[in-house]
Structures are given as structure tokens and as C-alpha cells.
Amino acid sequence: MGGVRALTPLQAAYAGSREINASHGRTYFLATRLLPPARRPAVHALYGFARVADELVDNPGLDPAGDLLALERALKDAFDGGPTEEPVLLALADTVRRFGIDRDLFGAFLQSMRMDLTVTDYADQDELAEYTHGSAAVIGLMLLPVLGTVSPPSEAAPYASALGEAFQLTNFLRDVGEDLDRGRIYLPADHLAAFGVDRERLTWARVHGPDRAVRRAMAHFAALAHATYRAAEPGIALLDPVSRPCVATAAQLYRAILDEIAAANYNVLTRRAVVPARRRAAIALPGAARCVLARLAGRAT
Template sequence: MGGVRALNPLDAAYAGSKRINAQYGRTYFLATRLLPPERRPAVHALYGFARVADEVVDNPGPDPAGDLLALEGALKSAFDGGPTENPVLLALADTVHRYSIDRDLFSMFLQSMRMDLTVTDYADMDELARYTHGSAGVIGLMLLPVLGTVSPEAAPHAAALGEAFQLTNFLRDVGEDLDRGRVYLPADHLAAFGVDRDRLTFARAHGPDRAVRQAVAHFAAVARARYREAEPGIGLLDPVSRPCVATAARLYRAILDEIAEAGYDVVTRRAVVPTGRRAALAAPGIARCVLARVARTRGPAPGA
């Protein structure tokens, strides 16, 4: 009598990371569908690990610092070939080995996660940049070997795109971060509009005033500038990866559009791109994805 064949542990680990990506990172997951199938599991593994670390600091247990330290120790052991019962780490270790991803990038990422346990405000953009490079810029660098490049000059653009995504997340989640006691928007930029933590907290309860809306509009402009810095790097990626990354950027920029359409109210509501609009934004990427795969299958034209 036949039955469903059980997945081997590594395949099951990758499948679990894919479920995490699908559940918690819908925008990333949609864009990842535009990658060649053989490259998608690595992206799911990287996302799954980032999500696990995020959960330690966003929904902490009694000892989040100890939990992060334990995660780092388990990660090092998995990288060194040691046994692991954590399927996310199993998939991640295989991805890091398969694509020769720099292990130091994970230490930088976890350092930023530690900052979330003690740092609740940022004085200026330089302070925030140190956090965002570790929390998001290095994610772009981790992904580069998976996506493939045609030029080593892609690295700073990849980091910039990760940081642009992070700035967009900061704007989208201002209200939720306030509830956690955090303000990621730099204090000096807020002060230029007469805004501080107390004013944001009041707006969380009573709605944003003109000054808060102006401050948010300013940060949206900062995020858009970061996307412009990142954009030239898309053309430096492997052609089959470009539709995925371009679509991810388009989908995340759409969050900024939703924020603008809501009158820059990010304290009483969370901007969400409607499903229909997400599909419409992804459609051009699907067409380019098909063309890129056809071109790769056929190979270069004679004389190209």
C-alpha cells in the first residue's frame, strides 16, 4: 500500500523555511517566485533565519540576550558541520556552504539584533545607518551569491536596497514600534519638524498632526532616495535574477505610495498594498522573468 514519501531532513528544513517566508514575508515571497526554482530555497533559508532572530527581539522571552547568544552558538556549530535539531539552521548552513556566503555577515546581523534589546532611540542618521547596515544591508550582501552578478560593483547597491527596504519598514511600522518602546526615526530629523517621542506617542492615541505628517513625508523622501541609489545595481545582477529584485523594489516602493495616499498617517494605521495592486505590480516582472529564462535556454545569438 503506497503512501506519501517523507522528505529527507534537509528538504524538510528548506520546506519549513519556505513556509516561514510565505507566512511572514508576503512581499519577499511573491518576488522570490520570479527566481529560477533552483535558487528560491536559498532565499527562503536566509529569510527564515532572519525571521527567527527577529522573533527573539520582537517577541522576547524571559532572557532574550541569552536566547540570541544561544542562537549564535547554534549557528556557528551548524556552519562548522555540527548536528542541529533546528531546521532553519540546517537549511541556512547548507545555503551558506552551497553559495560560499561570508559567515561574518551573520555576526554583523546578530549584532544589530542585540541593539534592539537595549537601544530604543537613534540620535541621528549616522547612528541609524550603523544599525540598518547590520540589520538589512548585510542581507543584500548575503543574497548576492544566490542571485548572481555580472560585476563586483553590485555589492554597495545590494546593501543600499536592503537598507531602503528597512527604512520603508520603519515608516510602515511606526505605530507598532512605539508600542514596543522603540523609535527608529532619528531624533535630529524629527526635531527639525518639531516632533519627538512624546508627540509621536500622543499621535498614536489621537491621530497625527501636521508636524508629524511632514516628518513622515520627509522620511519617505529619504527612503525613495535610497531606492534610487540602489537601482543601478539591478542591472549588475545575473539577468535571470533581475526581474525578482526589480519586482521586490517595486512592491516595497508601493508601500511608500500607500503611506502618501493615507496622508502620511503611520501612527494610527499600517500601510498595506492591496492584493490586486501587488499582482499588477508583479506582472511586468513575470514577463521579464520568462524572457530572461528563454534567453538563457537559447544561449547568446551568433556574433553577440
């Protein structure tokens, strides 16, 4: 009788990235399951790398700047074909080579991670846009070659960037309290000030619960997030048909977070909005049906 075949280092690296995605990114992981099996590992590799970098700034060691620099150097070595002992980088380098992902996007991402070490507030949307370009927009651009397009990628790129930013704004809103505990406020100060809200008021609301002004400010940011999803939506039709159910479902799942925030009367300071499992399933199941139809249509052509 034959034993279980051992995984190659690359297979083990992809399996490890999948575990990171499954453990820390439930919404993304659920949507990714709607992709053709051959494309899922690439998404897991991209998520795994982003999570590793994010952990260096959200749960920093003694020298987080040094840790980020070491990660950047190791990433370059892996991209150049050098050996690496970091499984996430092994899987990522393979994904970048296979799908032709622009390596410069990772530099922009790491620059935003460095900003998290020093920047605690954003005066206006322009300042925040510098951060979200690297932390969110480039993620959409990294994924685009994996998802595939039916038009030139340059046509789909602005929509991919916008969807990444919509996801990020949703995260900012959901995690206001947790980010405040880390000393950070990602919501632009000028928008908050329009409702009479500042860091002091948010800090008070973190303990006592949001007042009317804070709730109104959070409702404003929820509206901005919805508008960003609407701006990104036309890009789904530009994707490979077999990828559309995944992206459409991911957008629906994330917009459901905004629904939960609204249902809680925009209290994001003393509670974290979570989409119930039953609703996640209700969103994902139709996506799975569309996924099957898209694959069948692809085989018929």
C-alpha cells in the same frame, strides 16, 4: 502502489523555511517566486533565519540576550558542520555552503538584533547607520551570491546594501506605531526635531492621530526612502539576468508601500499601510513575464 516519499531532514528544513517566508513576508515571498526554482530555497532559508532571530527580540522570552547568544552558538556549530535540531539552521548552513556566503555577515546581523534589546532611540543618521548595516545592508550582501552577478560581486555590493537599507527604511516608516508600542523609535531624532517632533509627540499621535508636523516628518522620511531606492537601482543591471525581475519587482512592491503611505496623508501612527492584492498582482505579473523572457534568453545562449 507506492506511497508518498518522505522528505529528508534537509528538504523538510527548507520546506519549513518556505512556510515562514510565505506566512510572514508576503512581499518578499511574492518576489522570490520570480527566481529560478533552484535559487528560491536559499532565499527562504535566509528569510527564515532572520525571522527566527527577529522574533527573539520583538517577542522576547525571559532571557532574550541569552536566547540570542544560544542562537549564535548554534549557528556557528551548524556552519562548522555539527548536528543541529533547529531546521532553520540546517537549511541556512546548507545555503551558506552552497553559495559561499560570508559567515561574518551573520555576526553583524546578530549584533543589530542585540541592539534592539537595549537601544530605544537613535540620535542621528550615523547612529542609525550602525544598526541598519547589520539589520539591512548585510541582508543584501547575503543575497548577492544567490542572485548572481554579471560583474565582480564587489561592484554590485554597494547597491545590494543600499537596496536592503531602502527596504528597512520603508519598514521603519510603515511600522512607526507598532515600534513605538515596543518602546522603540528608529527614525533619527535630529531629523524628527527638524519638524518639531519628538517621542512625546509621536506617542500623542499614536492615540489621537498625526498632526501636521508629524505628517511632514513622515513625508520627509518617505522622500529619503525613495532616494535610497534610486541610489540602489543601477545595481539591478549588475545582477544575473534571471534574477533581475525578482529584485526589480521586490523594489516596486516595497515602493508601493510608500505610495500607500502617501495616499493616507502620511498617517502611519493609527493605521498600517498595506498594498492591495490587486496592485501587488499588477506589479508582479509584468515581473513574471520578464522572468520568463530572461530564462528563455539564458537557454538560447
